Amino acid sequence: MSALLNAHHLTLELPIFLQADRSARSWFSTLWGAAFDPPKREFRTILDDISFSAAEGDRIGIVGRNGAGKSTLLRVLTGAYQPTRGWLDIAGSRQALLNISLGFNGEATVRENVILRGTAMGLRTRQLRELMEPVLEFAELGEKANHRLKTLSSGQRLRLGFSIATAVQQDIMIMDEWIGAGDASFIKKARDRMRGRVDGAKIVILASHNFSLLKDVCNKGLVIEAGRLEYFGSIDESLKEYERILQRAPVASPAD
Numbered sequence: 001m002s003a004l005l006n007a008h009h010l011t012l013e014l015p016i017f018l019q020a021d022r023s024a025r026s027w028f029s030t031l032w033g034a035a036f037d038p039p040k041r042e043f044r045t046i047l048d049d050i051s052f053s054a055a056e057g058d059r060i061g062i063v064g065r066n067g068a069g070k071s072t073l074l075r076v077l078t079g080a081y082q083p084t085r086g087w088l089d090i091a092g093s094r095q096a097l098l099n100i101s102l103g104f105n106g107e108a109t110v111r112e113n114v115i116l117r118g119t120a121m122g123l124r125t126r127q128l129r130e131l132m133e134p135v136l137e138f139a140e141l142g143e144k145a146n147h148r149l150k151t152l153s154s155g156q157r158l159r160l161g162f163s164i165a166t167a168v169q170q171d172i173m174i175m176d177e178w179i180g181a182g183d184a185s186f187i188k189k190a191r192d193r194m195r196g197r198v199d200g201a202k203i204v205i206l207a208s209h210n211f212s213l214l215k216d217v218c219n220k221g222l223v224i225e226a227g228r229l230e231y232f233g234s235i236d237e238s239l240k241e242y243e244r245i246l247q248r249a250p251v252a253s254p255a256d
């Protein structure tokens with residue numbers, strides 16, 4: 001089956017909680033403010049009418065200033081956020097590589113965490129059974145399979161997260177930066193696996209500030225400024241457009 005990802009007029013409004021400025025004149029006014037002056041809720045448009053299409057073979061780099069809306073757009077593309085308006089047409093399986101440590105439970109064992117994360121990724125019981133040993137082996141955590149996750153070092157947890165997140169080849173890969181994890185020897189292994197997964201994916205969407213990585217991986221680019229789509233075209237033109245944007249004074253982000 002061929003893969004596609006078409007975004008139509010994606011718009012996302014999120015609530016922002018604004019706290020009135022409470023300069024602490026006294027402990028009483030601080031307490032009074034905390035008790036009787038709750039934050040005000042306002043809605044801000046974080047993404048504004050974004051449309052683009054990705055077909056098989058497309059590797060799209062998303063660029064924009066800090067706070068432009070790149071990660072939020074990725075979250076909409078992975079389905080983590082429902083757009084307020086607009087819709088997505090998607091064919092093919094999606095793999096989000098946004099936060100590889102998300103969803104771990106420190107009290108559960110390493111093996112149980114593989115099941116938890118694998119289930120959240122939509123893997124079936126049989127698939128999980130087949131993947132368990134390869135995932136533990138790749139993470140080099142076979143001997144710790146029955147240890148509680150909270151007893152692992154942070155590097156070991158990252159290796160486990162990486163190993164699960166990249167265990168299966170999906171059609172559409174959606175990534176916030178190029179993930180790598182672990183010490184020098186693991187990083188080499190992780191890089192090879194990432195390259196394999198990117199090469200094997202039918203569509204890749206990668207948000208990054210790293211121009212050389214974007215030029216290396218992507219053939220198309222999408223430039224976002226203050227939640228709006230400024231440019232969608234070749235990666236070279238997109239990076240030029242982004243450089244032009246950086247020369248301009250920042251436009252107030254709709255979220256500010």
Ligand SMILES: Nc1ncnc2c1ncn2[C@@H]1O[C@H](COP(=O)(O)OP(=O)(O)OP(=O)(O)O)[C@@H](O)[C@H]1O
Binds near residue numbers: 066067069253
């Ligand atoms: N859950 C949320 N609630 C309210 N505002 C949010 C939320 N998540 C993000 N924002 C706001 O939306 C805007 C876009 O954030 P986003 O993380 O998508 O930016 P980005 O382009 O990925 O930035 P960076 O390059 O710094 O990672 C920011 O102004 C941010 O403060």
